[in-house]
Amino acid sequence: xTQIITYTEEELVEKLKLKNEQAFGxxxxxxxxxxxxxxxxxxxxxxxAEDLLxxxxxxxxxxIQLYDASKGRLxxxxxxxxxxxxxxxxxxxxxxxxxxxxPISESVYNNEQGSDRPIRDSGLNKILEKLTxxxxxxxxxxxxxxxxxxxxxxLLNIPLGTVKTRLRxxxxxxxxxxxxxxx
Amino acid sequence: xxxSCIISSGDLELYVLGLLPSDEAYKMEQLISLFPELRQEVDxxxxxxxxxxxxxxxxPRPSVKEKLFAAIPESDIMPELSRPHQDVERTEMTEAGxxxxxxxxxxxxxxxxxxxxxxxxxVLCIGAVIYxxxxxxxxxxxxxxxxxxxxxxxxxxxxxxxAYNQLLNITLNENFKGIQLESVPGKPAATxxxxxxxxxxxxxxVDISLPQVPADKQYQLWAIVNGKPVSAGLLQDSKRQAQxxxxxxxxxxxxxxxxxxxxxxxxxLQEMYVMGKTS
Numbered sequence: 001x002t003q004i005i006t007y008t009e010e011e012l013v014e015k016l017k018l019k020n021e022q023a024f025g026x027x028x029x030x031x032x033x034x035x036x037x038x039x040x041x042x043x044x045x046x047x048x049a050e051d052l053l054x055x056x057x058x059x060x061x062x063x064i065q066l067y068d069a070s071k072g073r074l075x076x077x078x079x080x081x082x083x084x085x086x087x088x089x090x091x092x093x094x095x096x097x098x099x100x101x102x103p104i105s106e107s108v109y110n111n112e113q114g115s116d117r118p119i120r121d122s123g124l125n126k127i128l129e130k131l132t133x134x135x136x137x138x139x140x141x142x143x144x145x146x147x148x149x150x151x152x153x154x155l156l157n158i159p160l161g162t163v164k165t166r167l168r169x170x171x172x173x174x175x176x177x178x179x180x181x182x183x
Numbered sequence: 184x185x186x187s188c189i190i191s192s193g194d195l196e197l198y199v200l201g202l203l204p205s206d207e208a209y210k211m212e213q214l215i216s217l218f219p220e221l222r223q224e225v226d227x228x229x230x231x232x233x234x235x236x237x238x239x240x241x242x243p244r245p246s247v248k249e250k251l252f253a254a255i256p257e258s259d260i261m262p263e264l265s266r267p268h269q270d271v272e273r274t275e276m277t278e279a280g281x282x283x284x285x286x287x288x289x290x291x292x293x294x295x296x297x298x299x300x301x302x303x304x305x306v307l308c309i310g311a312v313i314y315x316x317x318x319x320x321x322x323x324x325x326x327x328x329x330x331x332x333x334x335x336x337x338x339x340x341x342x343x344x345x346a347y348n349q350l351l352n353i354t355l356n357e358n359f360k361g362i363q364l365e366s367v368p369g370k371p372a373a374t375x376x377x378x379x380x381x382x383x384x385x386x387x388x389v390d391i392s393l394p395q396v397p398a399d400k401q402y403q404l405w406a407i408v409n410g411k412p413v414s415a416g417l418l419q420d421s422k423r424q425a426q427x428x429x430x431x432x433x434x435x436x437x438x439x440x441x442x443x444x445x446x447x448x449x450x451x452l453q454e455m456y457v458m459g460k461t462s
Contacts (some may be wrong), residue, residue: 019259019260021252021255021260024255025248025252028248028251029248032242032243032247032248033236033237033239033241033242033243034233034236034237034239035236036239036241036242036243037236037237037239037241038236040239040241046244049243050243050244050247053243053247054247054250054251054254057251058251058254058255061255061259070215070216070222071212071215071216072198072199072215072222072225072226072229073225073226073229073230075229075230075232075233076199076225076229079199079200079201079229079232079233080201083200083201084201121239121240121241122240123238123239123240123241124235124236124238124239124240126238127235127238142200142202143200143232143235148202149197149202163193164192164193164194164196164197165191165192165193166193167193167196167197167200168191168192168193168195168196171196171228171231171232174231174234174235175227175231178231178234178235178238
């Protein structure tokens with residue numbers, strides 16, 4: 001029989017810091033899908049994305065002591081580990097040589113018609129299709145592709161300050177969408 | 184500090200996404216820990232992003248979790264000190280709409296590994312047992328064969344012994360009369376003896392020493408009764424010790440001829456080898 005245990009975030013972090021295996025199992029079950037989807041959008045290759053996800057969770061396990069709850073949610077911390085892992089991989093020579101996916105510098109976003117990079121994920125598409133094409137592009141670049149503010153401004157040909165204000169609008173819009181989805 | 188201004192700036196979004204330059208990120212960290220409103224907003228941004236990612240239809244394969252847990256050094260894991268507080272409210276974790284999944288503990292995985300290891304051990308054991316058994320079986324087969332040979336020898340010895348006993352019984356029994364059959368002129372030297380018990384009419388042929396016969400021929404014993412040859416039976420073996428033949432009440436003489444295999448109704452006189460009279 002499988003045991004179903006739930007934790008508050010505080011409890012979970014406390015147990016993870018004590019290197020509790022059950023808590024880590026819960027963490028994985030609870031967050032692997034979201035982190036995987038973030039990694040996969042950056043590196044749409046199942047095996048590599050899964051390998052990176054494993055590395056991300058190993059980093060989380062090893063570095064949980066560094067997580068400071070006063071700076072933000074656990075997911076925020078893990079999200080940044082995942083994105084950095086994926087970005088590092090994308091920029092690694094090994095990855096460039098593999099040629100399995102397109103490195104960011106040669107991304108489809110670099111050319112005019114490539115602006116609609118297909119996201120092969122019906123679940124994400126269902127949400128993202130509610131955004132305007134420009135906003136969707138901005139979210140994908142900032143959230144799923146790990147582009148910097150400057151890069152995004154350059155690619156979308158908008159002022160630097162506009163990137164973050166538009167990002168704010170998008171988040172508010174998504175929040176409403178997710179709340180509607182919940183009901 | 185104007186909190187609402189920070190919130191609406193979009194800097195918090197950049198912070199959550201890790202897109203702020205490190206010095207600005209550091210400043211933002213200080214502000215967040217100072218102002219609960221900012222922290223609250225950062226958490227809401229994080230929750231929204233999490234919910235978007237969690238809406239994905241993609242999932243890593245279950246093997247990833249197994250590999251992950253296998254990659255954790257055992258020394259890293261601390262035993263569970265206490266059960267989680269079941270009564271603590273857990274709205275935070277369920278808010279994202281994700282159902283808590285069953286927890287498979289690393290220990291369970293380790294148990295699986297242990298189980299796998301012991302299964303491998305068991306398989307090796309069984310293999311060894313089969314190998315040894317096979318080897319022993321082969322030895323047993325060899326011994327069995329040797330035993331069979333010994334048994335056959337023994338049985339042959341016993342038969343021979345029985346034949347000797349029978350012969351002895353016949354020759355020592357004074358009711359049996361021994362008749363020596365001598366070779367017929369013009370035929371190779373040969374001999375045989377007939378023991379005949381007139382009372383019981385039993386007739387035996389013993390000490391047969393006749394030339395080897397071709398496969399299609401056979402020696403046949405004849406009793407001459409009132410001047411006529413009557414078949415007393417076929418000899419099984421030209422070198423046999425003793426063989427019981429047809430009973431006879433009366434006989435003037437006995438003779439052996441070489442006949443076609445299976446015998447003849449009348450003797451081939453040219454092929455008579457030995458002969459002897461009863462009186």
